[in-house]
Amino acid sequence: MSTGTAAPKVTGPPPETTSSSDPATPTLAFRGVAKVFPTGTRALEDVSIDVRAGEFVSVVGPSGCGKSTLLRLAAGLDGATEGEVDVRASTTSFVFQEATLLEWRTARRNVELVGELAGVAAAERRRRAAEALELVGLAGFEDQHPRSLSGGMRMRVSIARALVAEPQLALFDEPFGALDEITRLKMQTELQRLFQLKGFAAMFITHSISEAVYLSSRVLVMSGRPGRIVDDIEVPWSYPRSPELRYEPEFGRIVGRLSHALEAHS
């Protein structure tokens, strides 16, 4: 048994042979995963999750229950102490709560960075970056620096940077947590549209139950630390979803069930 300082225990075939196109094979799978930090903190306990192509899975849970740890394991940024994390994606993108942009680069050059690191030719990089920025509604803002963009626009750049890599798996750690409510609702509408368009598998961490329900095909509820999956709720609506969905009685019923599950296991 390792203490969590070992190399990340992420398995799967080499990238060039991986594919998430077979719906029977999860793009991301946790199998009996536990995580104990060297400090002795037991963050996760017996977590098993499958996320398939075309699934948008949100995770909600009380503060400190291990949600970010779960995402870090999925990204290969840290290793499981017990169990296995199996990633079958040729490309994985990660979107953080902060947009984490390079301030001295324009929006376009922030998005181009992904291609630069991958050795993509300059003209092609530029084309892909322009396309990704247009997708997130930032056409015309390509040459602005992050400091002259609003919080919502900065997050759009961050999402464009994630999508330009054409990920099969996209991991989101509370990306809209720092935005005002109106911008947040707008970004939710945008993200589910992009999800439908691109068809990646998504794991999304949030403190907002209604955000989870609006965006997701499934919502997982974690218990208080050590985090375990205590509920797994399917959300019935197809994509794209109208913003008015939030006012449907069934939407409220699912939010209510999740709230009860959270309260019962906090």
Ligand SMILES: Nc1ncnc2c1ncn2[C@@H]1O[C@H](COP(=O)(O)OP(=O)(O)OP(=O)(O)O)[C@@H](O)[C@H]1O
């Ligand atoms: N590198 C680390 N070393 C030691 N303990 C850690 C480390 N990272 C996280 N923890 C602990 O593991 C537990 C889970 O942390 P994590 O950040 O995953 O929770 P979270 O559910 O994302 O929290 P929040 O909802 O407040 O963002 C916490 O008790 C935290 O203090």
